[in-house]
Each structure stands twice: as structure tokens, then as C-alpha cells.
Amino acid sequence: xxxxxxxxxxxxxxxxxxxxxxxxxxxxxxxxxxxxxxxxxxxxxxxxxxxxxxxxxxxxxxxxxxxxxxxxxxxxxxxxxxxxxxxxxxxxxxxxxxxxxxxxxxxxxxxxxxxxxxxxxxxxxxxxxxxxxxxxxxxxxxxxxxxxxxxxxxxxxxxxxxxxxxxxxxxxxxxxxxxxxxxxxxxxxxxxxxxxxxxxxxxxxxxxxxxxxxxxxxxxxxxxxxxxxxxxxxxxxxxxxxxxxxxxxxx
Numbered sequence: 001x002x003x004x005x006x007x008x009x010x011x012x013x014x015x016x017x018x019x020x021x022x023x024x025x026x027x028x029x030x031x032x033x034x035x036x037x038x039x040x041x042x043x044x045x046x047x048x049x050x051x052x053x054x055x056x057x058x059x060x061x062x063x064x065x066x067x068x069x070x071x072x073x074x075x076x077x078x079x080x081x082x083x084x085x086x087x088x089x090x091x092x093x094x095x096x097x098x099x100x101x102x103x104x105x106x107x108x109x110x111x112x113x114x115x116x117x118x119x120x121x122x123x124x125x126x127x128x129x130x131x132x133x134x135x136x137x138x139x140x141x142x143x144x145x146x147x148x149x150x151x152x153x154x155x156x157x158x159x160x161x162x163x164x165x166x167x168x169x170x171x172x173x174x175x176x177x178x179x180x181x182x183x184x185x186x187x188x189x190x191x192x193x194x195x196x197x198x199x200x201x202x203x204x205x206x207x208x209x210x211x212x213x214x215x216x217x218x219x220x221x222x223x224x225x226x227x228x229x230x231x232x233x234x235x236x237x238x239x240x241x242x243x244x245x246x247x248x249x250x251x
Contacts, residue, residue, distance in 0.1 A: 003043070003052045003078070004240035005068065006104065007059035009127040011217075012042065015237040016050050020245075022234060023050065034064070040071040047075055054079040056244045058103045058236070083107065083240065087247060092139040102130070104236060105143065109134040111239025112213050115232075119210040121202060122235070123195055125218040127151055131198050133206055141206055144198050149187040149218065156183060170221060192225050199226075 001023070006013045015025040028034075028042045046052065055078050059065040065082060072080040081087075085098040085106055091113075095101050104124070109132045112120040118136040123129065125148055132143035147155070149168050157165035162179075169184045176182030199212060214223035215235040223231035232238070 001050050001052045002241050002244045003046055003050075003055040004237045004244070005043075005055065005057040005059075006236050006240065007057065007061050007064050007068070008104065009060060012039070012064070013237065014042070014046060015234065015241070016046050016052065017237075017241040020238075020241065022237070025234075025237070030064070032063070034067070036067040036070045039064070039067050040074065043068070043071050043075070047078065052078050054081065054244055054248070056081045056083055056240045058083050058107050058240060060102060060104060081244065081247070083243060087243060089250070090138060090246070091134075092137070094139055094141055105130055105132045106140065107236055107239040107243065108132055108215060109140050110243060111235045112211075113138050114242050115235075115238060116211055116213060116230070119206070119208040121199060121210040121212050123199070123212060123214050123219065123222075124216040124236075125149075125191075125195075125214065125222055126216040129191070129195065131195075131202055133202055133208075133210060135206075135208065143202065146194060146198075149191045152190075153183065153187055168218070168221075192222065195222060196226070 001018045004015045011027050011029045013027050016023045108122040112122050113134045118134045120134050122132045127148050129146045129148050133141040156163045166180045166183045172184040176185045212229040214231045220231040223229050
């Protein structure tokens with residue numbers, strides 16, 4: 001069994017897989033000062049319930065990566081791997097500096113290509129919105145990055161004197177009748193418009209008509225606005241699981 005871990009900008013997500021089937025999952029939201037002890041307790045819940053033999057981690061936070069490493073030192077029976085771009089043997093990464101590419105973006109296109117074939121375009125919506133394209137041959141082409149709607153809401157509140165912090169609302173009216181409604185309209189429909197424009201632009205630039213797959217914490221919410229697109233909230237964890245299997249078979 002594989003324990004798959006994804007450290008994002010605000011949460012750690014975990015999933016236990018056996019034969020490509022998800023058996024258990026969990027999420028822990030964190031502040032920057034989260035302790036190694038708390039991380040150990042989170043991982044321990046899965047390690048105590050399932051016969052896990054290997055674990056894989058992708059991370060955007062070097063400090064938290066170090067704390068996860070420390071936690072796995074107390075679990076010597078589980079082989080632990082921090083995944084990096086050099087582990088993607090079957091993909092041709094057409095990126096100027098692969099070492100600077102966010103590993104979450106790369107695992108997403110790897111998963112999309114492995115599960116849904118290519119060409120594909122992954123739209124991951126969370127703290128940031130990312131667009132990442134993969135060809136029918138499994139070549140990673142690159143993509144785009146923009147602030148997520150929650151990040152935009154925080155910025156409006158933090159950098160203005162009078163604008164309140166509002167929660168994202170699905171399908172708000174286009175014409176707000178008060179400040180909160182106006183911000184909700186801008187956040188939601190502005191994000192929809194931004195996503196739509198980038199999907200069109202990337203498709204034209206790559207000269208492909210890709211299958212579009214939404215993922216991330218808000219992926220399912222926004223996928224409803226795009227006919228013919230897929231939503232796979234577990235895409236990242238599925239990618240980690242499949243890559244662990246591939247690396248094991250290569251040995």
C-alpha cells in the first residue's frame with residue numbers, strides 16, 4: 001500500500017492507495033509553526049491502520065518537508081520518498097528550468113496523462129490558479145499561474161482601508177447591491193473569465209484541443225461553469241500513487 005502526501009500552501013493532504021484504489025484520506029490545515037509532533041500524529045493515524053510499505057511526498061514547503069522526514073524516521077518499515085522532477089522518467093519536460101517547476105504542477109499533468117491520456121490541460125484552483133499542459137506524447141509544455149480567489153479576497157482586504165474580507169460564493173449576481181456582493185461577483189466571475197481566457201489562449205498557443213481537468217480545493221466548484229470539462233479532486237494524490245508504482249517497477 002502507498003501513503004501519498006501533498007503539502008500545499010495551507011494544508012497537508014494524505015491518501016492511502018491499494019491497487020490504484022483510494023482506501024482512506026485526510027487533510028490537516030497548518031500554520032507555518034506546525035510542529036513535527038503534530039505532523040507525526042497525522043501520519044501515524046494512517047500508518048497504524050494500514051500495512052503501508054512506501055510513502056511519497058510532494059511539497060511546496062521545504063521547512064515542512066524536513067518535519068515530515070523527521071516523522072518518517074520513526075517509521076523505519078515504510079520506505080519514504082520525496083518526489084522531484086528527475087523522478088519523471090517517462091515525461092519530456094519542456095520547461096526552461098525544470099528544477100524551478102512546482103512539483104505539484106508536474107505531478108498533476110503526469111496524473112492527467114496517465115489516467116485520461118493527452119493532450120490535457122490541468123486547471124488547479126486553490127491558493128493559486130495554475131494551468132498546465134501535456135501533449136498526446138506525454139510532453140509537459142508549461143502553463144500559467146495566477147492568484148486564487150481566496151488570495152485575491154485577502155489582498156483586497158489587506159491592502160485597502162475599507163473593503164471587507166468576504167467568502168467566495170457560487171454564482172453570485174453579476175451586479176452587486178452592496179460592497180460584499182460586489183467583491184463576491186468580482187472574485188467568482190472574474191476567476192471564471194480568467195480561467196476561460198487562459199484555457200483558450202493555451203489551446204491556441206499549443207495548437208491543441210486538450211481535455212480540461214479541474215482539480216484543487218476549488219476545482220469542483222468552478223468546473224461546473226465549463227461544459228465538457230472533468231473534475232478530479234484527487235488528481236494530485238492519484239499521480240503520487242501511480243509514480244510510486246512506476247518507480248518501484250523500474251527497480
